[in-house]
Amino acid sequence: MSQFRGLYLSLEEGITLTGVGLYAEPQSGAFIAPGDPRARWDDPGYGNPGEDQFGAMGYGEVNGRRGFVFHDACWSLVKQAYHPAPVPHERLFEVLDSLPIVMAGDSIDWGHDYGGLAILQDGTDYFPWEYLRFSDRQFRDGLSNIPYSANPLAISEVEEILAEAAQSPPSCSLRLSTAGRDPFNKLPEELCYIIAAHLPTSDVLNARRVSRSFWRTFDSQSFWASRFRGKSAGRSWLFEATRELENAGGIGHRDWRWLYRRTSDARLGRAARNRKRVWGLICHVVDILDLCWNELPSELPLPWRSPPSVSEEPTPAPSWVLVAGSIRGWGQDFSLLQKGCARLKIQRVAFSADGISRVAASTVRLGSSLYIAGLSLTATSGEVLTLGYRGGGSERSIHLPKPAITGFNVAVGLGGIHALQCISGTGADRQLSPWLGCPDDAPKTERLSGATTSGLSMVLEFGFDGLRMVSLAARQPTLPADHSLRCSAIWYPDVPNAKLNLNEGFLVAPQAYTSGYGPLFWTSFGGPGGVYLASLIKISVIGVIDRIDFTFNNEEVPAECRSFGRIGDRVDNEGDDSDEVVEFPIDGPGGEIVDRVELHQELFLEDSNAAGFLCREGLLAWFKMYTNRGRTCEVGRRSESHNRRVVRKAISAPLITGFYGAQYRYLGSGITLLGVITEPLLGTKD
Known part of the structure; x- marks a missing residue:
């Protein structure tokens, strides 16, 4: 599995598929392969010249x-997935260039665990924006006895399977349910x-249990x-089993039922199981590559209009309010966030905001997202304008009510x-549509809730x-009227x-979170209203x-109220405080509550060569x-350093009901920002 092919971009050659190279020196990070896709590293006279080297992955x-x-064996399977058409090299490079590189720069993050080869942590220990969710899986006995190291071409095993003589299937008895009427009769x-051919096998076998019409399917x-x-x-x-039928058509003379049973997981060897795994991953890639780009015409038909380009903007240029993912190349300042995409x-x-009657969204799945x-x-008027990509995946549309569309809430x-x-209408007429796409477990923002300019x-x-x-992004002549943290920040889970x-004045730099992706x-x-405070009996600070x-004596307190922050995997170093737990008992049933919070936020000095966010935030x-009983609990370190300054903040309130903050795993840091949520006491005004 040390033989590979490269797909690279250069100004002189464009996008090029290489021949087969040999990755013999993994420590050097050198990838050398012949530029001719028909050539190989072991061809006579080829000496792996340095001029054939290219940079790859990280x-x-x-x-x-x-x-x-790509492993050369995997590339061979990619070609089979597109057979008889060629692999679309330019489209493949475009997609690869959009995805982050993870695991020490040698893997692409497709949002999945590579069929079990890697570990993709769930949301219990990591937030969705934390790149450390993705890591190598460690195997106690190495890779020798597991499928992942076997050649996925599995040529000899496949040939053996297809050459085996079919055996008689085991006898089968089935008790049919006769209750109710059978519409398939x-x-x-x-x-x-024909219906059965378009259903998963498990659904067809279940259908046989309730309908005699599908009984004979088992013998078809x-x-x-x-x-x-x-x-x-x-x-x-x-694919070898059906390739022989491409020209002849029909089903041939093969016993397909026996072959299906022979190729169940329990009867496959290591190589065939690895082929099945890799093939599933390739099919996922093919689905993404099948998306079609909709190019806008140079002049849009009415009622749509083409706004001025950046170079044609008036002076002073109007402001743009932007919601975006963590885009590669945006902001040269080092960030705690992995770059998750590219804007290509x-x-x-x-358009006129009151001239839209329907909005539809096409979606694409990347791993689990x-x-x-x-x-x-x-x-x-019925005119349709299509933007971005469209494919064979799911699409959902919503009809907009009469009030004009005024903005969007975004899950990003x-x-x-x-x-x-x-969002349609304003004030008492404000209406929210159902979500287009999937907002589950994604941060959300109202930054674009007012996206119209003057005159709708x-x-x-x-x-x-x-x-x-x-x-x-939405263009606006001025910044939105509500530039508060609540409206402009990106929040999780909602x-x-x-x-x-939110007591924004308690934060050191609240404006840092009202733009960009943080x-x-x-x-x-x-x-709500502090209803669970009477059940609070302990606060524990971990690490x-x-x-x-937060520990309660009431089992009805929801899980989302019981924890603030996530830990993830930590490297235990001798003498560190990663496993320390500070416990603070609270007599909530007796009326004790937290009514004051103080903190120290350490900011690096501008001349300390620290990353910009460490100086600002x-x-x-x-x-x-x-x-309220005069008891206290303090955690953390009040350190003094020549290259840092400490900002001290304090807040007192009769009803502290929550915390908010930021957490980006980096250099052992935990919660990097702490804000305090308060509510008015019952019977008082806001």
Whole structure:
């Protein structure tokens, strides 16, 4: 598995597929392969010349070339997935160039665990924006006895399977349910076969239990052959079985039912199981590559208008309010966030906000995450404008009510836009549409809730990478009237409701979170109006302010109220405080509450050569809680350093019900920002 092919980009050669190279010196990071895709590293006379070297994966350009590498065996399977058409090299490079490189720069983050080869942590220990969720899986006995190291071409094993003589299937008895009427009895048997061919095998076998119309499906060779045909078929990885039928048609003379049983997981060897795994990953890539880009015409038809380009903007230029993922190349300042996407394409459109009757969104799945790939806007006149990508995946549309569309709520992750919610009308007429896309477990923002300019005109800019929408911006003559943290920040899991006081003055640099991508998370441990405070019996601070847990004597307190922050995997170093737990008992049933919080935020000095965010926002170093009984608990370190300054903050309130903050795993830091949520006492005004 040390033989590879490269797909690289250079100014002189464009996008090039290399021949087969040999990765013999992994420590050097050198990738050398012949430029002719028909050539190999072991061809007579080829000496792996340095001029054929190119930079790949996490390495920079070499010889003016940068790109990506594939195991040669995996590339052979990619070609089979596209057979008889060629692999679209340019489209593949565009998608690869949109994805982050992880695991020490040698793997692409497709949002999945590579079929079990890597570890993708769940949301219990990590936030969705933390890149450390993705890591290598360690195998106690190495790779020798597991499928991942076997050649996925599995040529000898496949040949052996196809050469085996079919055996008689085991006898089968089935008890049919006769309750109720069977609507399939009215259908011809041939039509039931066609229906079965488009269903998963498990669904067909279940259908046989309730309908006699599907009983004979079990003995239909056409049905079992359909399990092997088509990219989405469960046994499509055994493409050699159906390749012989491409010209002749039909199902041939093979016993497809026996072959289906022979290729079950329990009967496959290491190489065939690895082929099945890799083939499933390749099919996922092919689905993404099948997305079609919708190019806008140079002059948009009415009622759409083409807004001025950046160079044509008036002076002073109007402001743009932007929501975007963590885009590569934006901001040269080092960040705690992984760059999750790239902005490769831009589309701009202007229209009257009261002239839109319907909005539709196409989506694309990347691993376990769903993103918006493109949008379709339908005018009241019936004209449709399609932006971004469109494919064979799911699409959902919503009808907008009569009030004009005024803005959007956005669910946005590291990799781009997960979902949009349209806002129509204002004041008492304000209406929220259902979400387009999937907002689940994604940070959300109301930054674009007012996206119209004067006269109900809307000017939008959409940014895309090679597969999804990564940014959405609205042009406005002035900054939005509500530039508060609640409206402008990106929040997880949802935007805090307006009844909660966020006390922005308690933060060192609240403006740092009202633009760009820097999610804040929050927890209301006290519940609405402090309803759970009477059940609070202990506050525990874990690690170096990695997480704060709240213990209640009431099992009905929701799980989301019981913890603030997430820990993830930590490297235990001798003498550190990563496992320290500070416990602070609270007599909530007796009326004791936290009514004051103090903290020290450490900011690095400008001349300390520290990253810019450490100078602007700093790190939470220490905080102290007070109760209404005069008891205190302090955690963290009040350190003094010549290259840092300490900003001290304090807040007192009769009803502290929650915390909000930021947490980006880096250099052992836990919660980097702490804000305090308060609510008015019952019977008092806000």
